[in-house]
Amino acid sequence: xxxxxxxxxxxEAGDGGNGTIAFRREKYxxxxxxxxxxxxxxxSVFLVAVENVNTLVDFRYQTVFRAQRGQNGMSRNCTGKxxxxxxxxxxxxxxxxxxxxxEVIGDLxxxxxxxxxxxxxxxxxxxxRFKSSINRAPQKASKGSEGEHRILQLELTLIADVGLxxxxxxxxxxxxxxxxxxxxxxxxxxxxxxxPNLGVVSVDDLRSFVIADIPGVIEGxxxxxGLGLQFLxxxxxxxxxxxxxxxxxxxxxxxxVEAARKIIYEVEKWSENLANKPRWLVLNKTDRLPYDxxxxxxxxxxxxxxxxGPVFKIAAINGKGTRDLMFAIMNFLxxxxxxESEQE
Numbered sequence: 001x002x003x004x005x006x007x008x009x010x011x012e013a014g015d016g017g018n019g020t021i022a023f024r025r026e027k028y029x030x031x032x033x034x035x036x037x038x039x040x041x042x043x044s045v046f047l048v049a050v051e052n053v054n055t056l057v058d059f060r061y062q063t064v065f066r067a068q069r070g071q072n073g074m075s076r077n078c079t080g081k082x083x084x085x086x087x088x089x090x091x092x093x094x095x096x097x098x099x100x101x102x103e104v105i106g107d108l109x110x111x112x113x114x115x116x117x118x119x120x121x122x123x124x125x126x127x128x129r130f131k132s133s134i135n136r137a138p139q140k141a142s143k144g145s146e147g148e149h150r151i152l153q154l155e156l157t158l159i160a161d162v163g164l165x166x167x168x169x170x171x172x173x174x175x176x177x178x179x180x181x182x183x184x185x186x187x188x189x190x191x192x193x194x195x196p197n198l199g200v201v202s203v204d205d206l207r208s209f210v211i212a213d214i215p216g217v218i219e220g221x222x223x224x225x226g227l228g229l230q231f232l233x234x235x236x237x238x239x240x241x242x243x244x245x246x247x248x249x250x251x252x253x254x255x256x257v258e259a260a261r262k263i264i265y266e267v268e269k270w271s272e273n274l275a276n277k278p279r280w281l282v283l284n285k286t287d288r289l290p291y292d293x294x295x296x297x298x299x300x301x302x303x304x305x306x307x308x309g310p311v312f313k314i315a316a317i318n319g320k321g322t323r324d325l326m327f328a329i330m331n332f333l334x335x336x337x338x339x340e341s342e343q344e
Contacts, residue, residue, distance in 0.1 A: 006153070011065050011066075011117050011118040012067070012147065014067040014069040014070060014084075014147045015147050016040070016123040017070030017124060019036060019142050019144075020075065021140070022075035034127040034128045035076050037073035037074050037078040038123050038125050040070030043082065044085050044086070044116060045065055045066075045117050045118040046087050046117065047087075047090050047096060048088065048113070049093075056094070067118070069083050070123055071083070073123075090156075092108065095155045096152055100150075157237050161210050162211040162240045164212065164242050165263060166263060171284040172213050172244055173213055175316035179199070201326055239278070240278050240279075240332060242280055243282065247285055247298065247301065248284075254304075281311045282313075283311065287315035294313075298313050312324070
Protein backbone atom coordinates (compact mmCIF):
# COMPACT_ATOMS: atom_id res chain seq x y z
CA UNK A 1 0.00 0.00 0.00
CA UNK A 2 1.32 3.43 -0.92
CA UNK A 3 0.69 6.33 1.40
CA UNK A 4 -0.75 9.16 -0.69
CA UNK A 5 0.47 12.37 0.86
CA UNK A 6 0.12 14.65 -2.14
CA UNK A 7 -2.95 15.45 -4.19
CA UNK A 8 -4.09 17.93 -6.80
CA UNK A 9 -7.70 19.13 -6.76
CA UNK A 10 -9.76 21.75 -8.53
CA UNK A 11 -12.08 23.96 -6.50
CA GLU A 12 -14.78 26.08 -8.07
CA ALA A 13 -16.73 28.64 -6.07
CA GLY A 14 -20.25 29.45 -7.16
CA ASP A 15 -21.03 32.45 -9.37
CA GLY A 16 -23.12 35.25 -7.95
CA GLY A 17 -26.77 35.28 -9.02
CA ASN A 18 -27.87 37.94 -11.50
CA GLY A 19 -30.02 40.89 -10.54
CA THR A 20 -33.38 41.07 -12.30
CA ILE A 21 -35.38 43.74 -14.12
CA ALA A 22 -38.98 43.87 -12.99
CA PHE A 23 -41.76 46.43 -12.40
CA ARG A 24 -44.77 46.47 -10.17
CA ARG A 25 -47.95 45.41 -11.88
CA GLU A 26 -50.83 46.04 -9.52
CA LYS A 27 -54.43 46.95 -10.05
CA TYR A 28 -55.07 50.70 -9.85
CA UNK A 29 -51.32 51.41 -9.95
CA UNK A 30 -50.64 51.82 -13.70
CA UNK A 31 -47.18 53.27 -13.28
CA UNK A 32 -45.63 50.97 -10.67
CA UNK A 33 -41.97 51.48 -10.01
CA UNK A 34 -39.06 49.02 -10.40
CA UNK A 35 -39.01 46.06 -8.03
CA UNK A 36 -36.31 43.77 -9.40
CA UNK A 37 -34.37 42.08 -6.59
CA UNK A 38 -30.68 41.36 -6.19
CA UNK A 39 -29.18 37.96 -6.86
CA UNK A 40 -27.67 35.78 -4.15
CA UNK A 41 -23.96 35.48 -3.47
CA UNK A 42 -22.21 32.38 -4.79
CA UNK A 43 -21.13 29.69 -2.37
CA SER A 44 -17.48 29.46 -1.32
CA VAL A 45 -15.21 26.43 -0.96
CA PHE A 46 -13.60 25.68 2.41
CA LEU A 47 -11.18 23.02 3.58
CA VAL A 48 -11.77 21.63 7.07
CA ALA A 49 -9.24 19.67 9.17
CA VAL A 50 -10.95 16.59 10.62
CA GLU A 51 -9.85 13.74 12.85
CA ASN A 52 -11.27 10.76 10.99
CA VAL A 53 -9.36 11.34 7.74
CA ASN A 54 -5.72 10.21 7.77
CA THR A 55 -4.57 10.32 4.15
CA LEU A 56 -5.24 12.15 0.89
CA VAL A 57 -6.07 8.92 -0.91
CA ASP A 58 -9.73 9.88 -1.47
CA PHE A 59 -8.64 12.76 -3.69
CA ARG A 60 -7.46 10.25 -6.27
CA TYR A 61 -11.11 9.51 -7.01
CA GLN A 62 -12.76 12.89 -6.55
CA THR A 63 -10.70 15.79 -7.81
CA VAL A 64 -13.25 18.55 -8.43
CA PHE A 65 -15.26 20.34 -5.73
CA ARG A 66 -17.90 22.92 -6.59
CA ALA A 67 -19.93 25.28 -4.46
CA GLN A 68 -23.45 26.26 -5.48
CA ARG A 69 -24.28 29.21 -7.69
CA GLY A 70 -26.28 32.06 -6.20
CA GLN A 71 -29.94 32.27 -7.23
CA ASN A 72 -31.04 35.06 -9.54
CA GLY A 73 -33.07 37.94 -8.10
CA MET A 74 -36.84 37.97 -8.45
CA SER A 75 -39.62 40.49 -8.74
CA ARG A 76 -41.18 42.20 -5.74
CA ASN A 77 -37.66 43.02 -4.54
CA CYS A 78 -37.04 39.41 -3.62
CA THR A 79 -33.35 38.60 -3.24
CA GLY A 80 -32.07 35.33 -4.65
CA LYS A 81 -30.89 32.64 -2.26
CA UNK A 82 -27.18 32.46 -1.47
CA UNK A 83 -25.42 29.43 -2.93
CA UNK A 84 -24.49 26.68 -0.47
CA UNK A 85 -20.86 26.58 0.56
CA UNK A 86 -18.78 23.48 -0.13
CA UNK A 87 -16.81 22.02 2.79
CA UNK A 88 -14.05 19.55 1.97
CA UNK A 89 -12.62 17.35 4.74
CA UNK A 90 -8.83 16.99 4.81
CA UNK A 91 -6.43 15.39 7.29
CA UNK A 92 -4.81 17.34 10.07
CA UNK A 93 -1.44 18.59 8.86
CA UNK A 94 -2.46 19.42 5.29
CA UNK A 95 -0.64 22.31 3.63
CA UNK A 96 -2.48 24.01 0.78
CA UNK A 97 -0.85 25.82 -2.13
CA UNK A 98 -2.06 27.39 -5.37
CA UNK A 99 -0.79 25.09 -8.12
CA UNK A 100 -0.41 27.85 -10.70
CA UNK A 101 1.26 30.55 -8.59
CA UNK A 102 2.97 28.45 -5.92
CA GLU A 103 1.47 30.65 -3.20
CA VAL A 104 0.94 28.88 0.12
CA ILE A 105 -2.69 29.53 1.01
CA GLY A 106 -2.66 27.99 4.45
CA ASP A 107 -1.68 25.18 6.79
CA LEU A 108 -4.34 23.16 8.63
CA UNK A 109 -2.68 22.28 11.93
CA UNK A 110 -5.63 22.24 14.37
CA UNK A 111 -8.74 20.07 14.47
CA UNK A 112 -11.77 21.90 13.13
CA UNK A 113 -9.66 24.62 11.50
CA UNK A 114 -11.35 26.00 8.38
CA UNK A 115 -9.55 27.51 5.40
CA UNK A 116 -11.22 29.52 2.64
CA UNK A 117 -9.71 28.42 -0.68
CA UNK A 118 -12.17 29.84 -3.24
CA UNK A 119 -14.48 32.82 -2.67
CA UNK A 120 -17.98 32.85 -4.09
CA UNK A 121 -18.99 35.47 -6.62
CA UNK A 122 -20.70 38.71 -5.55
CA UNK A 123 -24.42 39.03 -6.29
CA UNK A 124 -25.76 41.09 -9.15
CA UNK A 125 -28.00 44.12 -8.49
CA UNK A 126 -31.65 44.33 -9.48
CA UNK A 127 -33.06 47.35 -11.28
CA UNK A 128 -34.48 48.73 -8.03
CA ARG A 129 -30.92 49.66 -7.12
CA PHE A 130 -30.59 51.90 -10.16
CA LYS A 131 -33.69 54.02 -9.53
CA SER A 132 -32.92 57.73 -9.17
CA SER A 133 -34.68 61.08 -9.37
CA ILE A 134 -33.91 61.34 -13.08
CA ASN A 135 -34.43 57.65 -13.90
CA ARG A 136 -37.68 56.49 -12.38
CA ALA A 137 -37.96 53.31 -14.43
CA PRO A 138 -34.44 51.92 -14.93
CA GLN A 139 -34.10 49.15 -17.49
CA LYS A 140 -30.80 48.07 -15.99
CA ALA A 141 -29.57 45.26 -13.76
CA SER A 142 -26.10 43.80 -13.19
CA LYS A 143 -24.86 40.26 -13.46
CA GLY A 144 -23.26 38.42 -10.58
CA SER A 145 -19.49 38.06 -10.65
CA GLU A 146 -17.78 34.76 -11.24
CA GLY A 147 -16.64 32.64 -8.32
CA GLU A 148 -12.96 31.85 -7.91
CA HIS A 149 -11.59 28.78 -9.68
CA ARG A 150 -8.33 27.31 -8.43
CA ILE A 151 -6.16 24.25 -8.78
CA LEU A 152 -4.82 23.35 -5.36
CA GLN A 153 -1.78 21.34 -4.39
CA LEU A 154 -2.40 19.48 -1.13
CA GLU A 155 0.54 18.12 0.85
CA LEU A 156 0.10 16.14 4.03
CA THR A 157 2.79 16.19 6.68
CA LEU A 158 2.25 14.14 9.79
CA ILE A 159 2.03 16.00 13.06
CA ALA A 160 3.80 14.11 15.82
CA ASP A 161 5.94 14.93 18.83
CA VAL A 162 8.54 12.26 18.09
CA GLY A 163 9.72 10.83 14.78
CA LEU A 164 11.56 7.52 14.35
CA UNK A 165 14.45 7.72 11.93
CA UNK A 166 16.57 4.86 10.67
CA UNK A 167 17.47 2.46 7.92
CA UNK A 168 14.89 -0.09 6.75
CA UNK A 169 14.43 -2.90 9.27
CA UNK A 170 16.12 -0.97 12.09
CA UNK A 171 13.23 -1.87 14.40
CA UNK A 172 11.10 1.27 14.20
CA UNK A 173 7.85 -0.64 13.76
CA UNK A 174 8.73 -2.98 16.62
CA UNK A 175 9.38 0.00 18.87
CA UNK A 176 6.10 1.73 18.12
CA UNK A 177 4.22 -1.56 18.66
CA UNK A 178 6.01 -2.02 21.97
CA UNK A 179 5.25 1.43 23.41
CA UNK A 180 1.83 2.26 21.92
CA UNK A 181 -1.36 0.65 20.65
CA UNK A 182 -0.37 1.17 17.01
CA UNK A 183 0.02 -2.06 15.04
CA UNK A 184 2.33 -1.49 12.08
CA UNK A 185 3.54 -4.48 10.08
CA UNK A 186 6.70 -6.12 11.42
CA UNK A 187 8.83 -8.59 9.43
CA UNK A 188 12.44 -9.64 8.80
CA UNK A 189 12.82 -7.90 5.45
CA UNK A 190 13.34 -4.20 4.59
CA UNK A 191 10.49 -1.81 3.80
CA UNK A 192 7.79 -3.54 5.80
CA UNK A 193 6.58 -0.02 6.61
CA UNK A 194 5.30 1.55 3.40
CA UNK A 195 3.29 4.33 4.99
CA PRO A 196 3.70 6.34 8.20
CA ASN A 197 2.02 5.14 11.37
CA LEU A 198 1.07 7.20 14.40
CA GLY A 199 0.95 5.90 17.93
CA VAL A 200 0.01 7.54 21.23
CA VAL A 201 2.38 6.76 24.08
CA SER A 202 0.93 7.13 27.59
CA VAL A 203 3.64 7.12 30.23
CA ASP A 204 1.12 7.61 33.05
CA ASP A 205 -2.16 9.43 33.75
CA LEU A 206 -2.54 12.64 31.73
CA ARG A 207 0.99 12.38 30.31
CA SER A 208 1.25 11.25 26.71
CA PHE A 209 2.78 12.11 23.37
CA VAL A 210 2.44 11.11 19.71
CA ILE A 211 5.15 9.10 18.01
CA ALA A 212 5.47 8.60 14.24
CA ASP A 213 6.93 5.52 12.58
CA ILE A 214 8.35 6.84 9.31
CA PRO A 215 9.31 4.41 6.51
CA GLY A 216 13.00 3.57 6.41
CA VAL A 217 15.40 5.97 4.78
CA ILE A 218 18.08 4.67 2.40
CA GLU A 219 21.13 6.18 0.77
CA GLY A 220 20.02 8.73 -1.80
CA UNK A 221 16.67 9.40 -0.12
CA UNK A 222 17.22 13.17 -0.25
CA UNK A 223 17.16 12.87 -4.06
CA UNK A 224 14.10 10.62 -4.03
CA UNK A 225 15.67 7.15 -3.89
CA GLY A 226 13.61 4.39 -2.33
CA LEU A 227 10.59 5.84 -0.56
CA GLY A 228 12.42 9.12 -0.95
CA LEU A 229 11.75 12.62 0.12
CA GLN A 230 7.97 12.18 0.30
CA PHE A 231 8.59 10.65 3.74
CA LEU A 232 11.61 12.65 4.90
CA UNK A 233 9.39 15.72 5.03
CA UNK A 234 7.09 13.99 7.56
CA UNK A 235 9.84 14.43 10.12
CA UNK A 236 9.85 18.21 9.70
CA UNK A 237 7.02 18.79 12.20
CA UNK A 238 8.32 16.54 14.95
CA UNK A 239 9.93 18.01 18.05
CA UNK A 240 12.39 15.17 18.63
CA UNK A 241 14.03 12.59 16.37
CA UNK A 242 14.99 9.12 17.57
CA UNK A 243 17.78 7.74 15.38
CA UNK A 244 17.45 3.96 15.60
CA UNK A 245 20.51 1.86 14.77
CA UNK A 246 20.31 -1.91 14.44
CA UNK A 247 23.38 -3.24 16.24
CA UNK A 248 22.62 -6.95 15.88
CA UNK A 249 22.93 -8.39 12.39
CA UNK A 250 26.19 -6.75 11.39
CA UNK A 251 29.37 -8.76 11.09
CA UNK A 252 31.36 -5.84 12.37
CA UNK A 253 30.74 -2.68 14.31
CA UNK A 254 31.89 -0.64 11.28
CA UNK A 255 28.79 -1.67 9.33
CA UNK A 256 26.45 -0.28 11.99
CA VAL A 257 28.42 2.96 12.12
CA GLU A 258 28.36 3.28 8.33
CA ALA A 259 24.57 2.78 8.28
CA ALA A 260 24.13 5.47 10.93
CA ARG A 261 26.33 7.91 9.04
CA LYS A 262 24.31 7.41 5.86
CA ILE A 263 21.16 8.45 7.70
CA ILE A 264 22.87 11.50 9.17
CA TYR A 265 24.12 12.50 5.74
CA GLU A 266 20.66 12.17 4.13
CA VAL A 267 19.02 14.24 6.88
CA GLU A 268 21.60 17.00 6.57
CA LYS A 269 21.30 16.99 2.80
CA TRP A 270 17.52 17.14 2.92
CA SER A 271 17.10 20.05 5.32
CA GLU A 272 19.31 22.08 7.63
CA ASN A 273 16.27 22.70 9.83
CA LEU A 274 15.68 18.97 10.15
CA ALA A 275 19.35 18.30 10.86
CA ASN A 276 19.28 20.84 13.71
CA LYS A 277 16.36 19.23 15.49
CA PRO A 278 17.09 17.46 18.78
CA ARG A 279 18.15 13.92 17.93
CA TRP A 280 18.80 10.99 20.25
CA LEU A 281 20.69 7.84 19.39
CA VAL A 282 18.81 4.62 20.13
CA LEU A 283 20.80 1.41 19.78
CA ASN A 284 18.25 -1.32 19.11
CA LYS A 285 18.32 -5.14 19.17
CA THR A 286 20.93 -5.21 21.93
CA ASP A 287 19.38 -8.49 23.10
CA ARG A 288 21.04 -10.20 20.13
CA LEU A 289 24.54 -9.14 21.13
CA PRO A 290 26.78 -11.40 23.21
CA TYR A 291 26.04 -10.55 26.83
CA ASP A 292 29.65 -9.90 27.80
CA UNK A 293 30.34 -7.74 24.74
CA UNK A 294 27.12 -5.70 24.42
CA UNK A 295 28.25 -2.66 26.39
CA UNK A 296 31.64 -2.49 24.65
CA UNK A 297 30.08 -2.78 21.17
CA UNK A 298 27.52 -0.06 21.91
CA UNK A 299 30.13 2.27 23.36
CA UNK A 300 32.39 1.73 20.37
CA UNK A 301 29.55 2.72 18.01
CA UNK A 302 28.91 5.88 20.03
CA UNK A 303 32.62 6.77 19.99
CA UNK A 304 33.01 6.18 16.26
CA UNK A 305 30.01 8.37 15.51
CA UNK A 306 31.33 11.01 17.92
CA UNK A 307 27.78 11.23 19.20
CA UNK A 308 27.28 14.14 21.58
CA GLY A 309 23.60 13.73 22.46
CA PRO A 310 21.67 11.28 24.64
CA VAL A 311 22.15 7.55 23.95
CA PHE A 312 19.74 4.73 24.84
CA LYS A 313 20.17 0.98 24.53
CA ILE A 314 16.98 -1.00 23.97
CA ALA A 315 15.50 -4.21 22.64
CA ALA A 316 12.21 -3.11 21.11
CA ILE A 317 11.01 -6.64 20.44
CA ASN A 318 10.76 -7.45 24.16
CA GLY A 319 10.49 -3.93 25.57
CA LYS A 320 13.87 -3.89 27.31
CA GLY A 321 14.92 -0.29 27.99
CA THR A 322 11.88 1.23 26.27
CA ARG A 323 10.18 2.38 29.47
CA ASP A 324 13.17 4.51 30.49
CA LEU A 325 13.34 5.90 26.96
CA MET A 326 9.65 6.87 26.93
CA PHE A 327 9.87 8.63 30.31
CA ALA A 328 12.95 10.53 29.16
CA ILE A 329 11.10 11.63 26.02
CA MET A 330 8.07 12.74 28.05
CA ASN A 331 10.24 14.81 30.39
CA PHE A 332 12.05 16.39 27.44
CA LEU A 333 8.81 17.31 25.65
CA UNK A 334 7.27 18.77 28.80
CA UNK A 335 10.36 20.91 29.35
CA UNK A 336 10.23 22.13 25.72
CA UNK A 337 6.53 22.98 26.07
CA UNK A 338 7.24 24.89 29.28
CA UNK A 339 9.95 26.92 27.51
CA GLU A 340 7.62 27.69 24.59
CA SER A 341 4.89 28.75 26.99
CA GLU A 342 7.25 31.13 28.79
CA GLN A 343 8.40 32.64 25.49
CA GLU A 344 4.81 33.22 24.39
